[in-house]
Amino acid sequence: MAYTFEVAVDSLASALTAQACGAQRIELCADLPSGGLTPSPGLLELTCQRLDIPVAALIRPRRGDFLYSDAEIAVMRRDIDFARRAGVAAMVIGCLSADGSVDKERTAQLIEAAQPLPVVFHRAFDLCRDPFSALETLAGLGITRLLSSGQAVNAREGASLLAQLERQSAGRLSIMPGGGINAGNIAHIARISGCREFHFSARETVASQMQYRHPRLSLGEGDDYLRWAASAGRIRAIMSALPDA
Numbered sequence: 001m002a003y004t005f006e007v008a009v010d011s012l013a014s015a016l017t018a019q020a021c022g023a024q025r026i027e028l029c030a031d032l033p034s035g036g037l038t039p040s041p042g043l044l045e046l047t048c049q050r051l052d053i054p055v056a057a058l059i060r061p062r063r064g065d066f067l068y069s070d071a072e073i074a075v076m077r078r079d080i081d082f083a084r085r086a087g088v089a090a091m092v093i094g095c096l097s098a099d100g101s102v103d104k105e106r107t108a109q110l111i112e113a114a115q116p117l118p119v120v121f122h123r124a125f126d127l128c129r130d131p132f133s134a135l136e137t138l139a140g141l142g143i144t145r146l147l148s149s150g151q152a153v154n155a156r157e158g159a160s161l162l163a164q165l166e167r168q169s170a171g172r173l174s175i176m177p178g179g180g181i182n183a184g185n186i187a188h189i190a191r192i193s194g195c196r197e198f199h200f201s202a203r204e205t206v207a208s209q210m211q212y213r214h215p216r217l218s219l220g221e222g223d224d225y226l227r228w229a230a231s232a233g234r235i236r237a238i239m240s241a242l243p244d245a
Contacts, residue, residue, distance in 0.1 A: 004025065010029050012047055014229050028044065028047055067097070093119060150162040154179045159192035166195055178200065186241050203231065207226060
């Protein structure tokens with residue numbers, strides 16, 4: 001059985017690490033700790049230029065929920081246009097209505113803006129009221145891939161729902177488990193869900209090389225002298241945890 005491994009990254013260095021480890025695709029974003037935001041123009045262009053594997057661009061203008069205004073959709077359309085011209089292989093979006101359903105109108109607008117590229121629906125799906133109805137909506141709109149934890153805290157806990165979604169999709173779109181995937185649980189998720197594509201970040205913290213560290217002031221929400229990066233060791237361990245990968 002052939003598997004596809006997609007690594008979520010928010011830097012060029014992490015993208016190059018994922019490619020060197022044999023990942024088949026990356027999802028490029030900014031600020032992974034927040035769940036990911038639209039990557040900058042410079043990051044988009046350089047990553048597409050430097051990588052030989054496909055780059056899927058996350059289009060998410062802000063943190064928070066996935067209920068977007070007309071102004072935010074206009075921004076997302078502009079970001080999609082830039083990402084397409086930069087050379088990405090796919091767009092990753094997610095729009096919900098206030099009632100917890102997929103926002104068909106706005107999702108269709110973004111799919112139209114992304115043409116002719118395929119469009120992925122991200123884990124906004126996991127906040128939908130009815131996952132089975134949402135899947136039918138997405139299939140009808142032409143979404144090609146669905147990223148989901150199975151509406152659970154992680155894909156291991158949601159593996160049973162992922163299996164139901166995989167059966168329901170019947171090949172109309174690919175169900176891609178994501179959320180807390182690691183070397184210790186990916187085989188279980190694959191066995192229960194029956195899915196063949198997997199999404200993970202395989203991140204580790206990297207200490208700053210700054211010699212001077214201000215003793216009192218912090219400019220961010222966490223430790224200014226720590227950052228996240230894709231771990232080559234973790235990526236390889238996850239990929240090798242499936243015996244027939």
